[in-house]
Amino acid sequence: AQSVTQPDIHITVSEGASLELRCNYSYGATPYLFWYVQSPGQGLQLLLKYFSGDTLVQGIKGFEAEFKRSQSSFNLRKPSVHWSDAAEYFCAVGAPTGNQFYFGTGTSLTVIP
């Protein structure tokens, strides 16, 4: 069965520091990969997605993610974190065929001044 794992439940970074949020998936074929962000009390918003092609994907708000097939990973990065980036981040995978879609358990990001 496919799954998606976000090993870090909570991360704290200083404003201006770099950020990397980890996501690993378990799937036979390369799935469709997504990162969503959820601000407190809000719905989810897509940051970026990977379907195929260039393994480094640029998203909104200065985020990027790199797909590494050999590691079954799709980690999210940002060079310099802003206080407004404090939120919950979810990795998600969709099957290349069929109707299967799973969210990870999320990583909560705290940004300290």
Next chain:
Amino acid sequence: NAGVTQTPKFQVLKTGQSMTLQCAQDMNHNSMYWYRQDPGMGLRLIYYSASEGTTDKGEVPNGYNVSRLNKREFSLRLESAAPSQTSVYFCASSPRQGSFQETQYFGPGTRLLVL
């Protein structure tokens, strides 16, 4: 455009009561979804509708029913609420029919407390 709207924003039920969560989208999307979000468990798919007139079970459908009333609206019904259904419920939509391979657009959520 309002995007995806959900009503109510917050609801308290007693065990055994029934209620319907409403969801509507004005983006002319074909697919719609219902998720529940619980602490430490991320979002789990309850039901989805790949197109008007069709619905399918997701990962956690027990205790719920859905209706795709028309292309715009997708409702979630709890016939006999249980405390285990205390959660935050999100509705989402995506443009194409039956596609989990594209961006989903989420509503603001409904917080449900079952006592």
